[in-house]
Amino acid sequence: MHPIRKQRLLVVLFVVLFSSAAVGLVMYALRGNINLFYPPADVVAGKAPLEQPIRVGGMVREGSVERSDNSLAVRFEITDFQASVPVVYEGILPDLFDEGQGAVASGRLNAQGVLVASEILAKHDENYMPPEVAEALEKSGFDHKGQPR
Amino acid sequence: MIPEVGHFALIIAFCLALLLALVPTWGAWRRNVAAMSLAPGLAVGMLVFVTTSFICLAAAFLQDDFSVKVVASNSNSLLPPIYKFSALWGNHEGSLLLWALILALWTAAVALLSPQLPLLVLSRVLGVMGAIGVGFLSFSLLTSNPFERLLPGIPADGNDLNPLLQDPGLIIHPPLLYMGYVGFSVAFAFAIAALLGGRLDASWARWSRPWTNVAWAFLSLGIMLGSWWAYYELGWGGWWFWDPVENASFMPWLAGTALLHSLAVTEKRGLFKSWTVLLAIFAFSLSLLGTFLVRSGVLTSVHAFATDPARGMFILVFLALVVGGSLTLYALRAPAVSSRVSFGWISRESLLLVNNVAFLVASLTVLFGTLFPLIMDALGAGKYSVGPPYFNAVFVPLMALLMPFMGIAPFSRWKSDSAARWRSELAVPAAAALLCGVTLPLLHAPYNLWVALAVLLSAWLVLGLARDLWRKVRGASSLRQGMRRLTPSYWGMVLAHLGFAACVVGVVATSQYSIEHDLKMGPGDSEVLSGYEFRFNEVAAVRGPNYVADEARFEVWRDGKRIALLAPQKRRYLASGQVMTEAAIDAGLFRDLYVAMGEPIGDSGDWAMRLHYKPMVRWMWLGAIFMAVGGFATVFDRRYRRQRSGARAAAARGAQYAG
Numbered sequence: 173m174h175p176i177r178k179q180r181l182l183v184v185l186f187v188v189l190f191s192s193a194a195v196g197l198v199m200y201a202l203r204g205n206i207n208l209f210y211p212p213a214d215v216v217a218g219k220a221p222l223e224q225p226i227r228v229g230g231m232v233r234e235g236s237v238e239r240s241d242n243s244l245a246v247r248f249e250i251t252d253f254q255a256s257v258p259v260v261y262e263g264i265l266p267d268l269f270d271e272g273q274g275a276v277a278s279g280r281l282n283a284q285g286v287l288v289a290s291e292i293l294a295k296h297d298e299n300y301m302p303p304e305v306a307e308a309l310e311k312s313g314f315d316h317k318g319q320p321r
Numbered sequence: 322m323i324p325e326v327g328h329f330a331l332i333i334a335f336c337l338a339l340l341l342a343l344v345p346t347w348g349a350w351r352r353n354v355a356a357m358s359l360a361p362g363l364a365v366g367m368l369v370f371v372t373t374s375f376i377c378l379a380a381a382f383l384q385d386d387f388s389v390k391v392v393a394s395n396s397n398s399l400l401p402p403i404y405k406f407s408a409l410w411g412n413h414e415g416s417l418l419l420w421a422l423i424l425a426l427w428t429a430a431v432a433l434l435s436p437q438l439p440l441l442v443l444s445r446v447l448g449v450m451g452a453i454g455v456g457f458l459s460f461s462l463l464t465s466n467p468f469e470r471l472l473p474g475i476p477a478d479g480n481d482l483n484p485l486l487q488d489p490g491l492i493i494h495p496p497l498l499y500m501g502y503v504g505f506s507v508a509f510a511f512a513i514a515a516l517l518g519g520r521l522d523a524s525w526a527r528w529s530r531p532w533t534n535v536a537w538a539f540l541s542l543g544i545m546l547g548s549w550w551a552y553y554e555l556g557w558g559g560w561w562f563w564d565p566v567e568n569a570s571f572m573p574w575l576a577g578t579a580l581l582h583s584l585a586v587t588e589k590r591g592l593f594k595s596w597t598v599l600l601a602i603f604a605f606s607l608s609l610l611g612t613f614l615v616r617s618g619v620l621t622s623v624h625a626f627a628t629d630p631a632r633g634m635f636i637l638v639f640l641a642l643v644v645g646g647s648l649t650l651y652a653l654r655a656p657a658v659s660s661r662v663s664f665g666w667i668s669r670e671s672l673l674l675v676n677n678v679a680f681l682v683a684s685l686t687v688l689f690g691t692l693f694p695l696i697m698d699a700l701g702a703g704k705y706s707v708g709p710p711y712f713n714a715v716f717v718p719l720m721a722l723l724m725p726f727m728g729i730a731p732f733s734r735w736k737s738d739s740a741a742r743w744r745s746e747l748a749v750p751a752a753a754a755l756l757c758g759v760t761l762p763l764l765h766a767p768y769n770l771w772v773a774l775a776v777l778l779s780a781w782l783v784l785g786l787a788r789d790l791w792r793k794v795r796g797a798s799s800l801r802q803g804m805r806r807l808t809p810s811y812w813g814m815v816l817a818h819l820g821f822a823a824c825v826v827g828v829v830a831t832s833q834y835s836i837e838h839d840l841k842m843g844p845g846d847s848e849v850l851s852g853y854e855f856r857f858n859e860v861a862a863v864r865g866p867n868y869v870a871d872e873a874r875f876e877v878w879r880d881g882k883r884i885a886l887l888a889p890q891k892r893r894y895l896a897s898g899q900v901m902t903e904a905a906i907d908a909g910l911f912r913d914l915y916v917a918m919g920e921p922i923g924d925s926g927d928w929a930m931r932l933h934y935k936p937m938v939r940w941m942w943l944g945a946i947f948m949a950v951g952g953f954a955t956v957f958d959r960r961y962r963r964q965r966s967g968a969r970a971a972a973a974r975g976a977q978y979a980g
Contacts, residue, residue: 179663187678194682194719198689201714202707206693209704227706241923244839263839264919264929267556267900278706304704 207278211308215281216255222281228257229276229305237271250277250287253314261289268294274305324389327377328468331418334370334425335458337363341428341451345444349517357444361432364447367454368429375409375422378467382409388475391415391467397481397896399867407492408482413616413632414467416495420612421457423496423503428454431507431532438528445514446507453506456639464632481896484868490550498543498570502608504536505573508580509605512598513647516654521598526588529601531956533584534813537577538952544570545945556902556917558837558933560941563712568691569611575684576604582676590735592662592670595655596677602647607684609640614691665737672730679723686715720825724778727821728754728785731814732792746792750784757784765834765936775829779822786815813955820947827940836934839919843927850934853914854878855887860926868892870903873918873928877907891918912936 207225220226228250236249236256244263248271249256259277269275269292279289314320341363348356378391382405387393395412396405409415428450435443461467485491511529515521547567552560561567580600587597613636664670690707697705728750729743758777762768793811794803836850847856856876863872870890877885885907892901904917912934919929 179666182666183674186674190678191682194686194715197715197718198686198711201711202693206705206707206711209706227704239922242841244841244919244922244929264557264917264931267902307704 209276209304211311212250212252212257213254213308213312215257215287216285220281222283225278225280226287227276227278227304228259228287229274230257230308231305232269232271232273232275234271250275252308252312254312257287258285259287259289259292261292263292265292266294270294276304323377323380323384324386324468324470327374327381328466330370330373330377331421331458331462331468334367334374334421335455335462337367337370338451338454338458341367342448342455343451345451346448349441349444349448352441354440357440360444360447363451364425364428364432367451368425371418371422371425371458375418378415378418379406379409381468382406385479387477387479388470388472389467390469390471393471393476393479395480395482397479397867399896400479400482400487401866403492404482404487408486410495411482411486411491414461414465414469417457417461417465417616418467419495420499420503421454421461423499424450424454424457424506427503427507427532431510435528442514442518442525442528445517446510449510449513450506453510453643456643460632460635460639464635478896481867481894481899484892484894484897484899484901485554488550488554490546490554494543494546494550497539497546501536501538501540501543501577502570502573502611504532504539505577505601505605505608507532507536508577508601509647512601513650516598516647516650519654521587521594523588523591526584526597527961530581530584530588531958531961533577533580533601534952534955537574537581538949540570540574540577541945541949541952544574545942545949548945549942552938553904553906556904557931558835558904558915558917558935560831560938563690563709565691566611566615568687568712569614572684572687572691573604573607573611575680575687576600576607579677579680579684580604582673582680586670586673590662590664590670592664593674593677595651598651598655600677600681602644602651603681603684606640606644606647607688609636609643610688613637613640664735667738667740667743669730669733669735669738672726672733675726676723676730679719683716683719686719687712690715721774721778724782724825727818728778728781731786731818732789746788747785750781750788753784754778754781765830769833771833772830775825779826782818782822786818790815808959809957810955810960813951813953813958815951816954817948817951820944820949820951822944823940823947824944827937827942827944830937831935831941834936835938838932840930840932841922841927842930843925848932850932852879853884853934855914855916855932857930860928863890865892867896868894868901871918871921873916873930875905875916877914885914887914887916889916889918891920908939910939913938 207227209227209229210220212228212230214220215228220228230250230252233249233251233256236247238247240246245260246262246265247258247260249258251257259279261277261279273294276293277287277289278291278293279287281287309315341360344356344363345360347353348359378389380386381389381392382396383402385392385396385398385405387396391412391414392408395415396408400408410419428447431450432443432447438446508529511525511532515525544567547570548560551562552558580597580603583593583597583600586593613633616632616636690711693707694705697703729747732746733743754777757780758773761776761780762773765772790807793807794800797803797806838848838850840848842848842857844857844859847854849855854877856878858874858876861872861874863870870892872888872890875887875889876883877887887905887907889905890903892903893899894901902917902919904915906916907914913936915931915933915935917931919931921928
């Protein structure tokens with residue numbers, strides 16, 4: 173074979189090997205490291221898997237936030253005004269977390285239907301609503317204050 | 322009045338960009354010297370008018386002109402003046418104007434600093450830059466006019482700047498990041514000009530190399546500042562989240578890193594030409610894609626401003642035109658410029674090829690992880706999110722695979738080298754690196770294998786560089802003489818590689834050794850982290866220029882000595898009522914101590930507190946600064962300036978290119 177052709181062949185082989193290794197790595201990393209978003213109505217209807225990483229988003233129901241007096245544990249409900257999902261979390265909540273505001277909780281759903289959250293995301297400024305939450309509310313037919321549209 | 326002047330100047334700048342895109346390119350096609358000679362003047366004109374426009378908007382912000390919509394929504398009369406100024410780019414419209422300004426700056430810089438460039442090439446390059454300018458200026462004018470007025474009904478005061486953005490880091494983070502992002506447009510323009518002219522050679526690579534290095538250095542600094550800002554401002558001590566918007570700036574950096582190395586091969590050996598062109602197109606496309614991701618509001622992120630489908634559509638069409646157009650041109654012209662030079666399997670070319678594949682694959686996997694949720698959402702397959710575990714699982718092994726090669730590369734020879742030489746020269750560095758990897762992690766208990774691996778790889782890289790440095794200076798009569806013989810390009814490479822090593826050690830050590838305690842604390846309580854005792858003394862109310870705050874006061878003690886006073890705050894901004902955490906950090910080269918306040922618990926004055934001990938976190942940012950300094954240093958190489966004296970000869974050669 174012509175040396176330049178041979179070299180090109182080697183380059184191509186090398187690139188193919190390397191990229192298939194990378195693709196394998198990607199497939200491996202994707203398994204179990206992605207999580208799906210569910211609106212509260214779907215969770216209550218039993219459409220969300222138990223003990224799998226998921227995200228649930230909506231508004232924090234007014235009057236539902238209960239804080240512990242002697243630890244960082246907190247319990248609240250996320251609602252799309254059709255259904256509410258109870259969430260427990262232990263840790264420091266983001267600055268903009270509040271009752272009547274949008275939030276996304278990621279964690280695992282236990283057998284009692286409670287989301288054990290490992291991370292809570294609140295919106296990052298006054299006028300912004302996470303797109304997933306906006307869409308979940310749109311599906312439920314209520315606006316962010318719980319008024320029917 | 323001033324905003325109207327600004328708007329008018331922006332329209333004139335758009336017209337100049339349109340002329341710049343059309344006239345010199347037509348001139349280059351028809352070999353019309355008069356048309357081609359207009360290019361530098363038009364480029365400077367564009368800069369003058371975009372700058373005028375920018376100054377007008379800055380004046381509106383500084384004078385609290387709340388009749389201008391962006392000022393009313395993003396500024397406030399209580400805001401300190403420096404933040405009024407930086408509020409200019411803390412919003413969609415203003416940040417686009419900054420984009421346009423920086424593009425005009427790069428264009429004018431190419432026009433003024435390239436006397437060695439043949440007129441034919443210069444006019445094509447500036448024409449491409451002008452076309453990009455047309456895209457962005459029309460985007461600004463048609464969909465996001467920063468000078469839109471609120472008439473009638475001028476608000477009495479503005480809505481305030483998002484408190485997260487009221488920070489010194491945010492004054493310089495966007496301009497530096499944009500310098501990098503937009504800087505890749507120069508590399509792109511050179512690549513397109515080369516495709517148009519059908520001439521891809523070493524001189525082409527020599528022209529575009531310094532520009533690419535500088536853009537890459539700016540991008541490194543910009544990303545570093547963003548990470549540093551997130552660390553101290555978001556209040557939970559993270560420094561990299563694999564957030565889609567971070568990825569948007571990181572992907573061009575990865576592709577740019579591949580481009581830098583590929584350009585080196587093209588310049589020195591005339592190889593990888595088509596590949597280099599493709600990388601230049603890829604790097605700039607990723608910059609545009611980043612702009613699209615950030616500006617179209619498809620993402621949930623700190624950087625996503627108000628959503629407007631028309632804007633997202635505009636950038637998407639622009640992106641499709643740029644990528645589609647340049648790839649079509651590539652398909653048509655690239656085969657004409659392929660090379661017939663060969664190189665040995667054991668050679669510097671092969672090692673640089675490893676670099677290219679590693680960085681390209683890294684940027685593709687990051688691209689995939691970033692776009693996957695968007696694609697799934699568009700297909701209606703559900704709302705997925707791809708988290709840090711994915712990115713870490715892909716990115717970390719890739720970089721670990723790359724580093725053994727990085728240790729050899731500075732030392733290797735072009736064209737053909739021998740494995741026996743590598744073995745004999747690098748045996749000592751290898752043994753020493755192994756020793757470092759085994760012993761250095763002993764300094765921090767408990768022993769951590771990941772840190773040991775990172776130290777081993779980084780030491781291998783550093784010692785390989787040291788070996789090469791010694792080999793280069795040992796022949797000289799004195800050490801000083803030997804050092805003087807080394808070129809700025811070489812020093813730039815050494816600095817950047819050292820920075821990379823520092824970064825790796827910093828990232829791994831801080832990820833593995835960090836200790837984080839979230840707990841309830843009352844005044845008088847204390848908590849010990851890794852030998853540091855945090856004593857919580859009191860909470861006091863304080864007042865800033867535009868906020869009120871609760872301030873927790875901590876003392877940190879170690880071995881009976883007080884080593885730091887920390888005062889984190891929980892602020893409430895007056896204009897918006899927004900609450901924000903201000904962390905307190907005692908920074909050090911080997912460890913940071915970090916305290917942030919959560920929320921009050923109960924009525925007894927207790928607070929949720931976040932205490933962190935973060936070893937070596939500064940190394941990461943220091944490493945990025947080293948990389949940037951290295952990138953800047955290469956520009957001072959004599960070979961980029963030497964041609965200036967021979968500019969006339971080059972211009973004469975340029976006449977030949979016309980044939």
